[in-house]
Amino acid sequence: MGMPSLPVFGDGNLHIDEPFPDAAHRELGNTQMRANLRHATHTIRDKRLKVVGELPDWEELRDAGAATKNHVMANLPALLEEFEKNFTARGGVIHWARDSHEANKIVAQLIKEQETDEVVKVKSMATQEIGLNEYLEEQGISALETDLAELIVQLGHDKPSHILVPAIHKNRTEVRDIFLAEMPNVDPNLTDEPRLLAMAAREHLRRKFLAAKVAISGANFALADSGTLAVVESEGNGRMCLTLPETLITVMGIEKLLPGKEDLEVFMQLLPRSSTGERMNPYTSLWTGVTEGDGPQNVHLVMLDNGRTAALADKYGRTALNCIRCSACMNVCPVYERTGGHAYGSTYPGPIGAILTPLLTGIKSEENSSLPYASSLCGACYDACPVKINIPEILVHLRGEDVDSKRGKKKLPTQMDLMMKGAGWAFSSGKNLALLEKGLPLGKLAAGRDKKIKRLPGIAAGWTQSRDIPAPPSQSFRDWWKKEHQSPAKTEQEK
């Protein structure tokens, strides 16, 4: 295929427009959101641990899941061709989109061909990523989100903050208030009981489902050897969208492929348990092109790149594409738990977002270089990931990409640059460190009578905003060893 080309990055809702620490600072001040998130993430953690613990072969399933996805990425061209052949043979139509704009245009055109200005949508990360709803609105088409949490976000003129439960930052009372304010014909006596809120959503959407001509979906999996697509959901809004309208348009990232049916036996065990903490989600729909007399007869699939090939080109980062969008990593992440998803700016928040977003857009895009630092590298995400994406390792890799991308471009080194340079000197030889340690008594002096250092300048002030530093000892271990422990014979030899 000619000369290797440079990676082509993605665009769309994939940017944080202020550095993560600033966004996090703002979000941390929202105590209601933090309480909601703490409650929700702790609930889901316990549920996930219980259903994962039930399976004696969970680790073997993870191993199979990870290896399958690695195999898919290594053989992507052949699998895509195979999928297209099978899907097309059964009456489906495939479109390819290099980026978000191309995908949006294709979808809008397909809708216009059906002469309608309203479509129903089942929750899809890909369409969120490309900003499809906003584009359709510009084109005079209203896209109605039908997933309960998406509906809450849409009615509340809000942004999703979680990939599985986009309204996770809202509690039941806030949801009730949004419904009362924004939902036409809602019962004014609606309480905040979740069951009744779900009923209100059912009433609100039912006519729309039954009358819709066009539905838009994402896909969780695509099976290459049969041309089958799968959508995993809970509420039945997915089934409504995938079954009743005459036209179905699916938008899917090219990385969603699986080789074949037997792979579902792995992924359909991994996904529900990792995402909602259920043994199985209420509904999974699978369709292969068009089936006469059953479901949509006009079936389209948009295969989306939008930076995925750029992520694939990063050999230390490409396993981020193995993500099956379960959200387990954000549910266990101590940073996400406290900042919420909005702080990450992108469609993809949490640990996976902190790697996937800059991989899709390139590390130099807007403030996305701040995302890989949004982690204490505690590793809880890696433990929870059903396909064993080593998120901490990729975070560190992307930090390296960020530092390297800025080398030589700055007029003056940053404080961090200087600190790293100084520490690099001290830590690259035992002699240098020993020399530096001669200064320990000075630190002890600085700490004063209460033996604590309470304020440091520059970037180290971040540390002393909430922590003291103990007074250093008067003698390093190295010094003690040499003077008081090491045998005299050895000391003699060194001389």
Add this chain to the structure above:
Amino acid sequence: MKIALFATCIVDAMYPQTARATVKILEHLGHEVIFPTGQACCGQMHINSGYMDEALPVVTNHVEAFEADHYDVAVAPSGSCVASVKHQHPILAERCGDAALKARAEAVGAKTYELSQLLVDVLGVTNAAEQLGSHFPHKVTYHPSCHGMRSLGLGDRQLDLLKSVGGIEFTDLPEADQCCGFGGTFSMKNADVSSAMLEDKTKNIESTGASLCSGGDASCLMHIGGGLSRTKSDTTTLHFAEILASTIDEPVSVTGEVFVGKGGK
């Protein structure tokens, strides 16, 4: 057995008593401890901050320092630094295109153990009171540091050793598996989030009523201890090696002071 001590930079400079306790435990068990003098730091601060070029000489120095002496195994009183030596060093060498260094780093990493790993898996220590004479009559809780717990899979090794110390009163830490928020330069770059994590950790520690919180990583303990100190808490932090090294004859106080000889000398 001849054991090479990797003190780690933070213990060497800030918490020498942790390394001294490590030496004391190993010598008590009859092993010879050596200190490769070329050692400095594992380099993970540089690596985790993305300064790979600056990390390379630090990692190279570590590999050279631990190739210079003959020994059976190396040990460090830190899960995090050992995880770096074992996992990050070979990756960094590969990334920098140095296949020879990668192989050498893997060889050093294979011989390097975290202290509780060495004590339990290699030296067969399961009862600190009986085998080490450990005695520490204080109420203690324990924070398992992330890298030891997740990267090295230490499980309950440190915890079980602590629980087997004579006279100790152990109390479980709520939400123990949650990160304290240190994360190296994360605590500076994302100081607000780090502080929020630390606040929950210190609250959980204080809720136990323990006199101190123990753990296996001096860096996390410095972070947690710094937070407790700032809130004027009486609770302190102490590395588990120092608790294991505390005996009836040479007791260690909750602040880590060592009293040499019963009644002082």
Add this chain to the structure above:
Amino acid sequence: MSAKEEILSRITSALRDAPTPEPVPREYRRTSDMPEAELIELLVDRIEDYKAHVDVVDSAQLAATIAERLKDATSFVVPHGINEDWLVEAAPANDARRRVDAPGAILSIPELDSTDAVLTSSAVSIAESGTIVLDGTPDQGRRAISLVPDHHVCVVPVSTIVRLLPEALPRMDITRPLTWISGPSATSDIELERVEGVHGPRQLDVIVVKGL
């Protein structure tokens, strides 16, 4: 260059280091050996956990049980291939409550919406996760009929129950439109607490039939 050609070319460039992943290890459980009684017990436990109602009956009791489950429905839909013997007590062929959906004689969406319940058979069930698979064959019908009515009565012959998902997949024709059902419709979207009953059928009654 077409979008397809360009994307494939980008992928080829991205993979120029020619990664060679390890073969997929399939060390997880793919077969099981569970006596029928335990299999039924497991399936019932899992389905009830989803807040669905389950009857376990002998084939001789099936017609009466179906009649009992449908007794409050003023109308119900059946796919054209449903076994007539199942309906002898609930609604004989001339019963006004019964609406048949057949190819060439399908019920419209408003008709389905005005129907209280649906009775279908099922293709295969997975005990470990409490999952029932419908595959659109004549005794299960097209997908819309088991979706729009608010009450689904689903027959599960014991011979179609397996323990594990890997045992179920070989029994599915993957190119048929498949619906995997694990309990009534539900959502966890408010505070991540599961509540049953949203857009799909809010009531799911499962009848497990021994000897079938």
